[in-house]
Amino acid sequence: MSSPSESPGRHTTSHPETPPVPGETFQQVPPPPAATGRAFTQVPAPPPGALAAVSQRLHPAALGVWALGGVRPLVLLIIAGSFNVYIALAFVALAAVGSVARWMRFTWRLEPDALVIDQGVVQRQRRVIPLERIQSVEVVRKLGHRMFGVLELRVESIGSGGTEGQLDALDPALARQLRRQLLRKGTEPPATADHRAPAAEPPALVRMRPGQLVLAGITGGRVGVFAALVGFASQVWGERIGDAVDWLAGYVGTADNGGVVTVALILGGGAILVAFVLSVIATTLTFWNFTLTRDDRNLYTSRGLLDQRSGTIPLHRVQSVRIEENAVRRMLGLAAVKVEVAGQPGGGSVQETATVLPLGRRRTAAELVGTILDRDDVAEVPLEPMPTGARDRRLVRAAVATVALTAGAVWWLGVPGSAALLLAVPLSALAVAAYRSLGHAAPEGLLLARSGVMVRTTHVTRERSLQAVAVTSTPFQRRRGLATLVLHIARSLGGGGDPEIIDVSTDHADAELLRLARASDETARRPSTPQGPTVRAARPEDGPAVEALVEASRPAAVRPLGPEADEALSLVVDDGGDVVGHALLVPLPGDATGGKVRVLRRVVVHPDRRRQGLGTMLVKASLSAAAQQGVHRVVASGAPAFYRSLGFDPVEDHRMTAPNDPSGPWLVRLLPGDDGSAADSLPSTVASD
Amino acid sequence: MVPDTQPLDLQPLDRRVRTLWWVVGALSVVPPTVAAAIFGALAPIGIGRDVLVAAVAVGGLVLAAVVPVIRYRRWGYMLRDRDFVIRKGVIWVTVSIIPYARLQFVDTRQGPLDRLFGLSQLVVHTASLGMSGRLPGLDADVAEDLRERLAAVETDVVTV
Secondary structure, eight states, rough: OOGGOTTTHHHHHHHHSSOOOOOOOTTTTTOOOHHHHHHHOOSSSOGGGGGGGGOOEETHHHHHHHHHHHHHHHHHHHHHHHHOHHEEEEEHHHHHHHHHHHHHHHHEEEOEEEEEEOOSSSSSSEEEEEEGEEEEEEEEEEHHHHHHHHHEEEEESOOOOSSSSEEEOOOOOHHHHHHHTTTTTTTOOTTTTTOOOOOOOOOOEEEOHHHHHHHHHHHHHHHHHHHHHHHHHHHTTTTHHHHHHHHHHHOOSSSSHHHHHHHHHHHHHHHHHHHHHHHHHHHHHHHOOOOOOSSSEEEEEEEEEEEEEEEEEGGEEEEEEEEEEEEEHHHEEEEEEEEEEEEEEOTHHHHHHHHEEEEEEEHHHHHHHHHHHHHHSTTTTTOOOHHHHHHHHHHHHHHHHHHHHHHHHHHHOOOOGGGGGGGGHHHHHHHHHHHHHHHEEEOOTEEEEEEEEEEEEEEEEGGGGGGEEEEEEHHHHHHHTTTEEEEEEOOOSSSSSEEEEEEHHHHHHHHHHHHHHHHHHHHHSSSSSSSSEEEOOOOOHHHHHHHHHHHHHHTTTOOOOGGGGGEEEEEEEEEEEEEEEEEEEOOOOSSSSSOOEEEEEEEEEEEGGGGGGGGHHHHHHHHHHHHHHOOOOOEEOHHHHHHHHHTTGGGGGGGGBOOTTOOOEEEEEEEEOSSSSOBBOOTTTOOOO | OOHHHHHOOOOOOOOOOHHHHHHHHHHHHHHHHHHHHHHHHSSSSHHHHHHHHHHHHHHHHHHHHHHHHHHHHHHHHHHHOOOOEEEESSSSSSEEEEEGGGGEEEEEEEOHHHHHHHHHHHEEHHHHHHHEEEEEEEOOOOOHHHHHHHHHSSSSSOOO
């Protein structure tokens, strides 16, 4: 959720109109039709017709995209030489039927508070992704999409390892419109914001040139990966390589040792060269034309040569930013920057999706971190070293490793093996380097933690991103009065672990543990609208105001309350002393569940204050209040789309039967305390306003 | 460590969990002992088979007897007004604090052995992948009560 309080200056620069989406560099896509674009630009809400809450299918080109994907196994069959016309035809027919069925059964719609996807040919599946849980959206344009002139949209939300919502083929204009709508929630400027003209497209923060990508490929960690692959390949195709070696040996001549060394050098050099070339190619394909831009709400990345991707990450969803410098890059004064966002799909691609600077000068990297976190002091903060005990620990480790290796070498080679003692020199140097790379700092509201010798990583984490804090220590750390502070943040699978401040003194760790736990608690509680309306329990003196509100809201539909109203919990939305919203939580009439079920009645918002999220605030506060009283389930009727977005399901889904009541479908929200024992039919006397 | 310097008054787990750990530990000595017996029979080594089996069994049983004692002493938890403290670990000692406001959901779990001892586990989850607190070995009623108390904390303040 957004915390406007953190950057009050931002509201004035917010523009209600659709911001230009920088970072869109798909040159071949025709611009969206002017009419659609304008209608959308001028009327941000309600959403334009194309995105009204009606179910839509994917673009028919999805069939083509899927077909292209399905061709691959066929191609493999042909390559394998076992190509049979009939099998191939059967395969194609089956795939075609399957794709059409899949397309027919796949629909999506954008509701006011959620993206709803229905899919599944045999087993129907409905996925509701509340907009407030969306962490980032990516538009993907693979070769297949380019062929058919469509885009793929991926929606990442918290709470899963994989992509939560994937729309395989959409009209480009629609895809972009949808992306903006999806990310609108929680980032909208408050109604009182200064409505200014949209700013011009901001300049790119990062733009990678081909030369820089080559450098990134040469100095990147992929070289190691590809070197391993080349080694593996040389094992698999050893015979052919053997022939090549023979030929090479014949050419160079292996009469003397020099010849053998030359052959070995050529082979080794060749393998390394291949690894470098592959790394450069992979880096170039992935990060081709990489650009990063930000406006006042979002970060936009765009990259890729064959598969083009453009990602949108709301700035307030960035949990942590890290600067990575591997040993080679550090010597050249270069670094890469990645952001941590929750809910990205796991696997290798998460590293690429999270990259906001593939390669740049160290200074540029530090400044970029500051830009992303809206802080101008990040690049300047000096890091504090750790207690010297941390260095001693690492030196002891180096000594133990040297002794162990020497013992092994002596056992293996006899007395000459004792030369392994010389390893003490590089290992101690490494130990000291590892100690020097440790560092930490805590400028107001931020935590900086640096560690790592082969890849030195500096994590910059906001205190408000902390989900939990821990102090952990090994016996060796305890002996030296050291501990590791673990910063638990919401992050993606496969993006590395939680940031850690390694080997701080136990006193510091203990003090920070308590301080950060408090900070984590307070930032979670901070209301997202500090001066805005708040929900509180109604007081006796609110009576007339509540009555007036109910009258003004729904004069015709208000029904008198039964005797259960005596036990009702009454909540009001208080905006600077004015009661502008009201909700009642009443027991079931003739309750047979022992108070486990309550009815939400009279959720009313003043007519002038609708569509500002007050209804949502009221319902959420009612649910919290009910949970606190040990209620298991809350039922409500009417406005099904609204209630569904707040986690309500049809009562039938939870073994309850609805009364025969004209006020609309009944929905139920299970609270954390629900154990299934409250399932029951609702008495027919229950009714809602 | 925190409990030494801070007046964190950590509560121990239910004593029965130590017995449960002893039982589980004793049971888990069986597979390596059997493996040692098979290994000794198939690949005759210098020392006798019986010696090997005895060494594995005795070593395992000693560990199974000692580790639960240390583990039980280390385990502790405390409900503070705004957060929840868990201390655990035998070699790596970890003290975690999880604010209630950051809890995503709270579960109780009961395995077959837990039921046998009348125990229950409390599992709390935050939005962080790395942080899911687990309290093993609570009295089933205490666990249920804790779950209700934690669940009653405002559920909708969580921000990610």
